[in-house]
Structure formats: C-alpha cells, structure tokens
Amino acid sequence: MSFCGATAEEYKLPSFIFTAASSTHKACQVFLSKLNAKKFLMEMEDPGVQDMVVEALHPIRYKDLPTSGFGPLESFLESCRVVNKRTGSGIILNTPSCLESSSLSWMQRELGIPIYALRPLHALAKAAFQGEQKLNAMYLESVWRIGIQLGGEVERGKVERAVKRLIVDKEGANMRRRALDLKEMIKASVRMSSSST
Numbered sequence: 333m334s335f336c337g338a339t340a341e342e343y344k345l346p347s348f349i350f351t352a353a354s355s356t357h358k359a360c361q362v363f364l365s366k367l368n369a370k371k372f373l374m375e376m377e378d379p380g381v382q383d384m385v386v387e388a389l390h391p392i393r394y395k396d397l398p399t400s401g402f403g404p405l406e407s408f409l410e411s412c413r414v415v416n417k418r419t420g421s422g423i424i425l426n427t428p429s430c431l432e433s434s435s436l437s438w439m440q441r442e443l444g445i446p447i448y449a450l451r452p453l454h455a456l457a458k459a460a461f462q463g464e465q466k467l468n469a470m471y472l473e474s475v476w477r478i479g480i481q482l483g484g485e486v487e488r489g490k491v492e493r494a495v496k497r498l499i500v501d502k503e504g505a506n507m508r509r510r511a512l513d514l515k516e517m518i519k520a521s522v523r524m525s526s527s528s529t
Contacts, residue, residue: 337420346421346422347420347421348420348421348422348423348424348448349420349422349423349424350423350424351423351424351425351426352426353425353426353464354425354426354427354432354435354464354467354468355425355427355432355435355436355439355447355449356389356392356432356435356467356471357398357464357467358423358425358435358439359389359435359438359439359442360389360392360397360398360467361398362439362442362443363386363388363389363397364397364399369406370406375394376394376395381394382394382395383395388438388442389435389438390434391470391474391475392467392470393470395466396466396467396470397466398464398466398467420445421445421446422445422446422447422448423439423443423445423446423447423448424448424450425447425448425449425450426450427449427450427451428449428451428517428518428521429449430517430518430521431476431514431517431518432449436449451521451522451524469481476510476514477506477507477510478507478508478510478511478514479507480494480497480498482494
C-alpha cells in the first residue's frame with residue numbers, strides 16, 4: 333500500500349485510486365490479480381488458449397491481456413494483486429463511459445466500490461501507456477470496429493490488403509462512419525466535462 337493509502341486508512345479518510353490507464357486495462361489488472369502465474373504461463377504456451385476469449389472480459393482474448401513489457405510475469409501479477417486490494421473508496425479512470433461501459437460495469441460488480449469515468453484526459457497526457465497498446469488495437473478492431481489489426485510479421489501484401497479494405501471496400505466506409513460517430517461522442521463527453529468545471 334502506498335503512503336497515501338496508509339495515511340488515509342490511519343486517519344479513516346476516504347481514498348480513491350486514480351489511474352490514467354483505460355477502464356479495460358484496469359479491468360484486465362483486476363482479472364490478472366486473481367491468476368496463478370505459473371499456471372497462466374503454462375496455459376499460454378498453447379496457441380488455442382491464446383486465442384480464447386476471457387469469459388469475464390469479452391471480447392478480450394488471453395493474448396490481448398496486458399502482460400508484456402513489465403518484466404517477470406510473477407512480479408507483474410503480484411503488483412496487480414497489491415494495487416487491487418480493496419483499500420480504496422473508489423476508482424477514478426481516464427475514460428468516457430460511452431466507450432468502455434462493459435469494463436466499467438464489470439469492475440463495479442467485481443470490486444464493489446464506486447467507479448468514476450472522468451472522460452479523456454488527453455489534454456494532460458498525450459502519450460499512450462505502452463502496456464495498453466494490445467488492448468487498444470483489439471478494441472479498435474473488435475469493439476469499436478474502426479481499425480484493422482495486422483498481427484505477426486508486417487508484410488507488404490498484408491499492408492496493401494488492409495489499405496484496400498480501408499479505402500475501397502464498404503467495410504472501410506463503415507469504419508470511417510463509426511470513427512466519426514465516436515469522435516462526436518468524445519467531443520460531447522469533453523464538452524460536458526469542461527462545462528462542469
């Protein structure tokens with residue numbers, strides 16, 4: 333527990349966990365905090381398991397879970413367990429509820445504490461968090477359906493087919509329309525946020 337959490341506990345003050353990560357990233361941390369690292373690593377060697385959807389976090393697949401780039405998995409899972417101990421009175425997240433409502437409601441049920449979506453804080457923090465990139469790519473393709481994920485080695489032919497899908501095919505036109513719809517939802521979310529300050 334951080335000194336802030338310990339101080340709040342000692343003086344019986346409410347404390348909130350603030351994270352600049354997305355709601356889905358935080359939900360994945362909550363899920364990962366309950367896993368056995370050795371068992372998880374053994375299961376992840378099976379490509380079939382990697383492509384399976386995490387039942388509690390649909391449509392996230394096991395291979396989408398943000399586990400790389402953090403050093404040894406055991407240490408990362410332990411940090412998830414420490415962070416997810418129910419010491420906070422609530423969690424404040426960097427996301428508009430219109431984009432990640434399923435992750436927000438899952439965490440609310442799982443943790444039993446209030447979850448607040450603050451709307452995007454992009455004006456303050458422009459750089460994406462590296463650990464979120466797999467999740468962001470999966471959401472762009474599978475949830476928001478406004479992008480194409482190129483897995484594995486990026487080859488010229490793959491890129492060419494993806495560009496054609498985006499520019500020529502009806503699928504690309506639908507993606508552009510959905511992207512504009514999301515843009516308007518985010519603009520409305522930011523307007524609501526700035527008018528309340």
